[in-house]
Amino acid sequence: MEDPLWVSMMVWGTWLLVAIVIDGVLLPLKLLLARKSLKNLNNDITVEDDELPQISIVIPAHNEEERIHECLLSIINSEYPPEKMQVIAVDDGSEDGTRSQIKKASVDAIMKGVRIQLIEKIHTGKVHSLNTGLRKATGEIIFTVDADVILEKTALKNMVKVFLADPDVGAASGYIEVRWDPLKVRFREKFFSRCEFLEYLNSFNFERNYQSWIDSLYTMSGAFSAFRREVMGSVGGYWPVTVAEDMHVTMMLHKKKINVINVPDAIGYVSAITDYDTLYSQRSRWARGQLEVAAISGKSYYEENRTSFRDILSIIRDSRDPKLIKLIFSYLWNLLRDSFKELKGKTWRYFDLMGLMRILFVDHTIAFPRLLWVFVLILLPFMGLYIEVIPVVMLLMYVFYILVDLIVTVFTYNYSSGKTRQKIEEAIPFIVLMPIYRIMIFCFRVSAFLQSLNEPADWKVEGPINGIKNGANNMKENVAKSVEAMILGLSGTYFSRKRGK
Known part of the structure; x- marks a missing residue:
């Protein structure tokens, strides 16, 4: 017997409510905190050139011609x-x-009174290149800039102003904004570039602003960031333990109680990725790095230095002394005491309800149930279930996520520069396609989670389309080799028989 319509609406209304709770309930609070962060950013001070400190800018490059x-x-x-x-x-x-x-740019630099120091080394990866540059850096403030980033003229000065205005700031992340080639007019190129721009506007502008206010910024931009010299020295530079070195160094700074903030008007531009496989490779690397850093940074001081319950049971079993059972009660008491110490006086940074903890929960913990529902929704109509309700619920969810993106985009528009506003006005029609884009990116991330279980970490990951092409080419080569081997084998058999006669 088919469920009454009101029962179906209750079931699917609850499912819709889950999406609203996860992605919508905290939105008003995020907007409030982001506004506070922007209002309290200490970079509107006037600083004369002779008051500015010496800075060092490290640019690692591999095949960036x-x-x-x-x-x-x-x-x-x-x-x-x-x-x-x-x-x-x-x-x-x-x-x-x-x-x-680099040498060509050095000639232009000399004309401007700047000297570019070129360091050549064998290929050992980005982390080692960054550390090589850090060892040569002499400035009070050290910048790291990716070789594909174009800085706004005021970006360096705006970043330094924050350090001068607040001595407690130890590190800062710039705002990365996507730019696109106006000559690329095909729909696929416009879809990727405009949706990427809106995504970065949400992540690198809005998200990091409210995370900065609650001291829960979990990833500084590896493309454009700055540190006080002594702060970078306190964590030993970058560590080659993950493909997400920018996220790892941010978490190390947090563990040392160093203040990390976002500077939205220190702008660096990157070109939009309009190639499906390149985008897949980038997002797979980000997702894998997030998991790696979460695993590395997950334990607190007390967890790292606490004897495990299994060790306590092993001691009791090996000693065969019933009196040692009291160790269990002692262990439980110490566990409660340490937990209380951890909770006492904690700030937003440690609860991290809207930082790394929430990101991991939404993107990882419930990733596979969300993916499962996609396939379930496809199958239900073929089973004759909820045929009338599913399109309504899906449409409501689609509209809900468009509204979320629209609210965030309008908010950031009010606090953006003239150039950024022009780009927002050009990209805003594509906001109706953002849910499709985000589903695609979500699938990339799920693929990265699965890939991280059985494949070693790598900076470049082969995309699905290239994988299919390469697989087809390999199959052709294997078939050709098999045919060649078969022909040679038959020829050898034929001639050997002829000689035998």
Whole structure:
């Protein structure tokens, strides 16, 4: 017997309510906290050039021939005094014309009074390249900038102002904004570029602003960040333990109670990724790094230094002394006492309800149930179940997520510069496609979770389309080799028989 319509609506209404609770309930609080963060950002002070500190800018590069020249030009043409800039370009064993482009930019730099220091090394990866540059850095504030980032003229000065205004700030993350090529007019290219722009506007602008206010910023932008020199030294630079070195160093700074903030008007531009496989590779690396860092950073001081309950039971079993049973009660008492100490006086950073803990819960803990529901929804109509209700609920959910993105976009529009506002106005029609884009990115992340279980970490991950193409090419090669081997075998048999006769 089919359920009455009101029962179906109750069932699916509850399912819709879950989405609203996860992604909608906290939105008003996020907006309030983001507004507070923007209102209290201490970068509106006036600083004369002679008051600005010496800075060092480290740019790691591997096969960045096409982009590093423009990156270096944006640095040397910035509004920061050239005599107070140390620019360090670390070539990580590039096999293209990266070194030539750095030397070409060095000529332009000399005309501006800036010297670019080129360090050449064998290819050992981004982390080792960053640390090589850090060891040569002499500035009070050290910047790390990816070779494909184009800095706004005011970006360096706006970042430094925050450090000057607040001595408690130990590290800061810039705002990464997506730019697109106006000559790329195909729908696929426009879809990827505009949706990426809106996604970055949400993540690198809005999300990091409210996380900055509650001291829960869990990932500084690896593409554009800054540190006090002594702060970077206190954590030993970057560690080669994960593919997400920017997230790992952020978590290390938090463990040392160092204040990490977001600076939304320190802007760096990156080109939009309009290639499906490249986007898949990037998001898979991010998702895998998030899991790795969460595993590394998950234990508190008390957990790391606490004897496990299994060890207590092993001691009692091996000693065969009934009196040692009291160790169990002692263990439980110490567990409660340590837990109370951890809770006492904790701030937003440690509860982290809207930082890493929530991200891990939404993206990882409930990822597979959400993916399962996608397949269930497809199957239910074929089973004759909820045929009238499913389209209504799906439409309501689609509209709900459009509204969430629209509210965040309008909010960020009010606090954005003129250039960013123009791009928002151009990208806003694509907001109706954002739920589709986010579902695609969600599938990328789930794939990365599965991939991390049985494959070693790598900076570049093969995308599905390239995987299919390469698989087809390998199959062709294998078939060709098999046919060749069969022909040679038959030929050998034929001639051997002929000689025998």
